[in-house]
Amino acid sequence: MDASTPLKRSSTEADLDSPKSSALPQPRPTPKISKARACAECKRHKIRCEFRAGESNCTKCIRSGIKCVVNDFSQKFVDDDGIWKSEATASIQQLQAAVSQLLSQAGLPDLSSYTVGDTRNGPSPVTSHNTHRSSIGTSHPHTSHQEGPGVVMDVTREPSQEADLQNPDLVPAPMRSLYEVTKLSNLRNNHTEAPRKTLLEEDFITRGLISIHEAEELFAYFSRTMNQLLWGGIILVHHDLTSVRRASTLLSAAVLTVAALHIPNRTATLNRCYSEYVSLVSSMALTRAHTLDDIRGLCVGAFWLSELSWKLSGHAVRIATEMGLHQSYQRLTRGHTDQYKRAQLWYLLYVCDHHFSIAYGRPPVIHEDIAIRNCETFLELPMVVSGDFRLLAQVALFTILTEAYRMFGSDTEQALIESDFNQLRVYNVAVDQWRLLWQPRSADSPYVRTYPSKGVVLHYHFAKFQLNSLSLRGLSPSNTPSFSMDRKESANIAISSAIACLNMVLEEPDIRDAIVGVPIFTHTMVTFSAAFLIKVAMNWNSAYLSINARQVRQIVERVIELMNCVSAGERHLTRHIARGLGKMLERFDSWEAAWQVGASDGSTVDARDIPGGTNAMAQGFPPPDLIYDMVGTYGFGLDENLLDPSMANFEFLAQ
Numbered sequence: 001m002d003a004s005t006p007l008k009r010s011s012t013e014a015d016l017d018s019p020k021s022s023a024l025p026q027p028r029p030t031p032k033i034s035k036a037r038a039c040a041e042c043k044r045h046k047i048r049c050e051f052r053a054g055e056s057n058c059t060k061c062i063r064s065g066i067k068c069v070v071n072d073f074s075q076k077f078v079d080d081d082g083i084w085k086s087e088a089t090a091s092i093q094q095l096q097a098a099v100s101q102l103l104s105q106a107g108l109p110d111l112s113s114y115t116v117g118d119t120r121n122g123p124s125p126v127t128s129h130n131t132h133r134s135s136i137g138t139s140h141p142h143t144s145h146q147e148g149p150g151v152v153m154d155v156t157r158e159p160s161q162e163a164d165l166q167n168p169d170l171v172p173a174p175m176r177s178l179y180e181v182t183k184l185s186n187l188r189n190n191h192t193e194a195p196r197k198t199l200l201e202e203d204f205i206t207r208g209l210i211s212i213h214e215a216e217e218l219f220a221y222f223s224r225t226m227n228q229l230l231w232g233g234i235i236l237v238h239h240d241l242t243s244v245r246r247a248s249t250l251l252s253a254a255v256l257t258v259a260a261l262h263i264p265n266r267t268a269t270l271n272r273c274y275s276e277y278v279s280l281v282s283s284m285a286l287t288r289a290h291t292l293d294d295i296r297g298l299c300v301g302a303f304w305l306s307e308l309s310w311k312l313s314g315h316a317v318r319i320a321t322e323m324g325l326h327q328s329y330q331r332l333t334r335g336h337t338d339q340y341k342r343a344q345l346w347y348l349l350y351v352c353d354h355h356f357s358i359a360y361g362r363p364p365v366i367h368e369d370i371a372i373r374n375c376e377t378f379l380e381l382p383m384v385v386s387g388d389f390r391l392l393a394q395v396a397l398f399t400i401l402t403e404a405y406r407m408f409g410s411d412t413e414q415a416l417i418e419s420d421f422n423q424l425r426v427y428n429v430a431v432d433q434w435r436l437l438w439q440p441r442s443a444d445s446p447y448v449r450t451y452p453s454k455g456v457v458l459h460y461h462f463a464k465f466q467l468n469s470l471s472l473r474g475l476s477p478s479n480t481p482s483f484s485m486d487r488k489e490s491a492n493i494a495i496s497s498a499i500a501c502l503n504m505v506l507e508e509p510d511i512r513d514a515i516v517g518v519p520i521f522t523h524t525m526v527t528f529s530a531a532f533l534i535k536v537a538m539n540w541n542s543a544y545l546s547i548n549a550r551q552v553r554q555i556v557e558r559v560i561e562l563m564n565c566v567s568a569g570e571r572h573l574t575r576h577i578a579r580g581l582g583k584m585l586e587r588f589d590s591w592e593a594a595w596q597v598g599a600s601d602g603s604t605v606d607a608r609d610i611p612g613g614t615n616a617m618a619q620g621f622p623p624p625d626l627i628y629d630m631v632g633t634y635g636f637g638l639d640e641n642l643l644d645p646s647m648a649n650f651e652f653l654a655q
Helices: 011-017 040-045 059-064 073-105 174-182 212-224 241-247 249-262 267-283 292-304 309-322 325-333 337-360 375-379 386-408 420-438 451-472 477-482 485-507 509-514 520-539 549-565 573-601 626-631
Strands: none
Touching: 040 059, 212 241, 212 249, 241 249, 249 267, 249 292, 267 292, 292 309, 292 337, 292 520, 309 325, 309 337, 325 337, 325 375, 337 375, 337 386, 337 520, 375 386, 386 420, 386 451, 420 451, 420 485, 451 485, 451 509, 451 520, 485 509, 485 520, 485 549, 520 549, 520 573, 549 573
């Protein structure tokens, strides 16, 4: 074999010399599936099957006028595979959408934050709104129970970076350090979420619980009345129903419930809205995702729904502190103007908390922190509105009353000693100065006219009455010989202030016109004033106090007439106040008649001898459960037929 003849190399040698050689066999390429479209007719005649552009039948079948049927099993496999994949993709997308919605309702992280094998895929510690339909003091027939193994505690670690050991913040909150070390998600604080954009499509109005037309009407009524009475509309910052529905279903339910309560002949609407509101409040009890509008929704209910007021105000304060609202004032003073609404809401919560701590004779939750002590600095900000002055006036007043509460306590059996009256005069002077400062700063309103400035005067009389009524706390007419001049002076101030409260409600047109829409604190103090005067006239006349029984009866009669004549819903608090005061007045008239008979024959009459009469003036500060104890709605018998059977758990004055 000569040199010019090429050598034939074996396949083994060629593989060894090849730069791509490998000891492992190379994978075989995946065979391509044929997509031949020869129809059955052409295959039968063994001829070529031709298709023209845009035609679904071959040329032979067209000429023969028969149906062109493709008989290719490989193509059928490709088509079936494509159909299965498209169906599977659609199913996965549906599941992802459903899971995302459930996570959003439960306040859990977005679906994209979950990975395969993530421990957070286990049962969530937070239940959805539809799972927990139980309410505060209310049971619903449609309560559903969670099935399965039950709720488990979340011990998930956050996928966040490790702690920065050089962080200059050396003294954080203790729980923050615990979270920094453990990374447990259930230890996170200040956890909030933005309002969901699908609330409007899922809320109780969309579900048909109430028509959109009636909802618009109720919203408009609340906006121009109750919202304006409560410090110029700062509690409801939304100008239309659609906006508030998108922001917070809880707030929209609260607004419609309160509006339905104030409008006559809306009992059925009130029932539905109230049930929805209580259900929403219950479902959010253990969640951590809240907004400022959710807090406003709790406050709206607290200010106007008497049977829920104490629980709602406390719940709102707890959520607000979790969201850091108590720190908003400091941030605002450091130049963060975006904290204005949050600081304003903190002041509103302070007043809401103290409305009911004072009314129920219980210690308040919010103390006088730096924001409360420096409220004047807040009013110097350029973005404040007239409603802020009205709100901060209340803050300043309740600061005085809270200090007196801490000084004298709320023990109904603890009478003031003589040395206490010096401090009581200090508080009286502070209230006098409060009126001089804040009445000129309260501007008139186009909605409620002179109510802002006249309201300052009304609350001035409330405060003077509250403070000086303590002079009779824990005493009875049997120890009147030891009645000192200081005690008698203070008691007479309480009497004159109570009369002034009632006269303002009766004589001032803007106060009288607003008496239906005001928060229940005003109703409480009006009731307290009337009941106080009746009891003093019956029990303390022998102490030679400045009180006239006939004048008391006349003024209370006028208050009852006003409460009966106002335009309000059948379950409004004014109806119960009128009924309770009427029962008290009947017993007062019986006592007065017996006293006149006794005066004519020289005998004495004790109030204890009158059916339903009272003896001790054991006031708290003011007495616990004001309306209930002072009006005597229960002791004098509440008409049980007033409430529909369907509203057995909807008693604004629950027995």
